[in-house]
Amino acid sequence: MSRFKLGFIINPIAGIGGSVALKGSDGQGTPEQALALGATAKANFRASQALEVLLPYKEQLVIYTANDLMGAECAAALGFCVETLYHSEGEMTSALDTQKAVDTLLARDIDILLFAGGDGTARDICQQVGDSFPVLGIPAGCKIHSGVYAVTPKAAGRVIELMVTKQLVTLTEADVMDIDESLFRDGIVKAKRFGEMQIPSELRYIQAVKSGGKESDELVLQDIAADIIEQMDDELFIIGSGSTTAFIMEELGLENTLLGVDVLHQQEVVANDMTESDLWSLIRERQPGQVKLVITLIGGQGHVFGRGNQQLSPRIIQAIGKENIIIVATKSKLAALDNRPLIADTGDADLDKALSGYFPVTTGYKDQVLYPLSSPE
Template sequence: MRFGLVVNPVAGLGGRVGLKGSDGAAVQEKARALGATPRASERAALALSELRSRLGGDEITVLTAAGAMGADAVAAAGLVPDVRYEPGDPTTPADTVRAATVLAPQVDLLLFAGGDGTARDVLDAVGRTVPVLGVPTGVKMHSAVFGATPRAAGEAAALMAAGGVRLREAEVMDLDEDAVRTGRVSARLYGHLRVPDIPVRVQQRKMGSSITDPSAVSGIAAELAARTGPSGLLVLGPGGTTRAIAAALGADVPVMGVNVLTGDRRVAAADVSATELEALVRASPAWIAVTPIGGQGFLLGRGNQQISPAVLRAVGPDRFVVVATEAKLASLGGRPLLVDTGDEDLDHELRGYLPVLTGHGRFAMYPVR
């Protein structure tokens, strides 16, 4: 097979600094000013390294764009890039469209590293003319066109090369980042791309939250309050479930972003960055509560990158709590919970079975991959 690769170098730049996306030059400039560093090329190289380990370097031809738009990642994976497009400096979404347009007729599978915005650009360029697969490097990634992790994307590409993998039509979602920054989630179906149909390795699209059971939420809130005690901090990941838990505790927090409550249920910090959060949890005992993304099952690595590996290690696994109503778990249809923290050792430590808090004194053991 001949593979193509297009990397959006700034994808995910705003994640750990709490900007809820990376679309637009102004947001990217602000992210850099807050200390954000690009990681898209590094994650693309990880996917290609997995592909190479499964197929061998002699079996892989990667057509790509120059520099940070692809060639750097190909070289970092120990492969020789075949450069077919020269982007501008700085790169723009138009470069993504042009690069994908150039590569698509020449490859059997087009890999792209980015988020939902990059997926929209790729759709504009190639439509359904060539199979594609996203290497997840964005902030939220509600679309169903991404590997569950970079290595999962590489593994899926290798399975395609081996043959016998069917393709499916996968949704590309258009999320209004400006609306998200004001606390309003506004997403619409943008179109479809053809991706390998490999369950678990390729993620599902995000599903809208169902009505939250008030009794279950109040029970979860009571259990968390008992655990944190009067002096500990409670870190709540984003989502409707965690916002409802905060409300049951008497606090009003944004639905998007990571928020911190004090032991007496006041808002200690709202919409924190990874750096701010790490300072808080190192200064005081803390618990972290996250809820899986509806339909996808992601606990970490999608929309909550502020809960970084450094934050998780500072808090410790015994104070990391997964919360979900029984209805939310049932909506996953038995698919496992997923983690993609960017730290492979930490992801490995989180694998296995975790107790999911579903109500006061109620737990369900659920697999994590």
């Protein structure tokens, strides 16, 4: 019986700048800067979460990939049959390595290309593939605006599982989006559509393209902000990224990092755009209940952790405590999820499960709704 031929590529530096507030890995010298600041690469870990779903089918597939951290190490460590077809030069890979690896794998008549990265990786692959060949992304970057990604790494594995087990999967076209990271680091979101790629369509597992722009219902945002501001006493308030939380800062007249994490005390800024290590130094000595976290969801996707806020690491979230997490969102943003749950994808499976359940979401002044939050599938 012929084996399923899975093309597999990892961008090892995808998302490396997230935990140190660099907002991504694009740009010359950015990966090196992130490493110097203490960042750790997590793309291989995210990719392994996807492949673990396929372990029961090891004998039914062969993985064609690139050397070392571009795929071979991850797949081989899990015991898959691996053929390494592309070899990069040096440890710090580039967009050119991704593109050359794609060309090499396509020449071996693979069934689908599974890749781990962010929007920059999707753009690099789109330049080589276009809309002529099926691909699927494992989310591993800071920016996940493109519709070619599964909602979580495990969800990507589930989609491939459907194909390996010969279930019918519809192909559809999805947008490849990316934003200007230099503007992104200044708090400006300027997204651009770069093209389309074919993806296996399974709506439980494939994310919606992120909604852009700020909330238009200013009155509702004012009500949400008033509710949160009234709660601010002597605790530290960590304000997560997003336009909804940014409105709280605007109402306070404070400088805000739209795409970062800020910390307040008694309605004044302690620090803006904090890294994970900065946050840890600030909160690790605090007693339970002395730190509150205000976060919102990514429009169209439902993620509250694991998208654009890697500064909020598992140890940060655990130190804060579930009971001190305040989720804010307009009802229209929740309705746009079409009954899909909120998602906690922290990278720690036990923590994701601990966070799961019905969460109170602040939707106005003294107005909350209970909404389900789940761990990645």
